[in-house]
Amino acid sequence: MNHCMNENIEKIYYSEQELADVVRRVGAEISRDYADSEPVLVGILKGSVVFMTDLMRALTIPCSIDFMVVSSYGSGTKTSGVVQILKDLNQPIEGKDVILVEDILDSGMTLAYVTRFLQARNPKSIRVCTLLDKPARRKADIAADYKGYDVPDEFIVGYGLDYNEQYRNLPYIGVLKRSVYEK
Ligand code: IMP
């Protein structure tokens, strides 16, 4: 077995190469739209970390980065709806163009909350960039300004996305076998 193919992965959705291609495409879109700006990329830890580090290197414009830690999920596969800020930004964002970077937009509760929370600091703008989007599961009124792919309502892992803190280091994105979380 390939060392990258995990026995708990049902199928691979996006290969390492496909992810590299989509990150380059999204990076080009952002670089074009922010040609006269110097945005702050705000990664929502931990899920965004792999996407963030690739995305920032795909930008051809100057930018800075910051991170927030936000809890929305417990240890399972469903959102609790309760959002908590566990780590705030290190830098002020007043008058700045902010791009929130997420691994996946699911119910949207997390980003809707974070957007409202940061809006109070009077940034020039806030946009949302997500690698993956599950539009079928949206509850909050929020949409991605930049996105990699739409995905169906399946629990996926890899490239930063976890199940119980595992699988974030897979270089591809795949669907977890149901037997892993339906025990
Ligand atoms: P939301 O508030 O429901 O939009 O939750 C978004 C967060 O839930 C993401 O940043 C992920 O951490 C997590 N999440 C949602 N769907 C998945 C999934 O399929 N796999 C892994 N994590 C997920």
Ligand code: MG
């Ligand atoms: Mg996350």
